[in-house]
């Protein structure tokens with residue numbers, strides 16, 4: 705069953721896509737228009753572990769920016785996606801940490817959830833400012849916890 709996207713997902717996803725300046729992390733296809741509008745029709749957020757796992761759901765290591773074609777390819781080829789993430793994005797240590805994080809069950813209170821939303825909202829604002837000031841390429845995100 706599909707998991708509903710909420711406000712936290714919205715800002716988290718936006719931050720993930722702004723991090724790599726609206727560019728697919730696999731094929732490097734870029735949405736130049738999104739750099740102005742901060743909205744894209746084809747740059748999406750691909751999650752390593754599905755949004756079902758709360759502890760990794762809004763962690764920056766758990767998602768990459770991907771064009772719709774690469775996102776679909778990842779979905780159709782989970783083992784290849786895993787290898788891509790491990791070899792090209794996270795490396796063995798961070799991949800291992802992400803796996804362990806996913807395995808630890810975590811529930812957030814309403815107040816914590818509101819804090820996470822605010823956190824990603826403010827990350828979007830921070831990245832917007834950096835982009836306006838001419839920062840290009842990949843910008844590391846700060847995680848909530």
Ligand SMILES: [Zn+2]
Nearest residue numbers: 728731771774
């Ligand atoms: Zn792509």
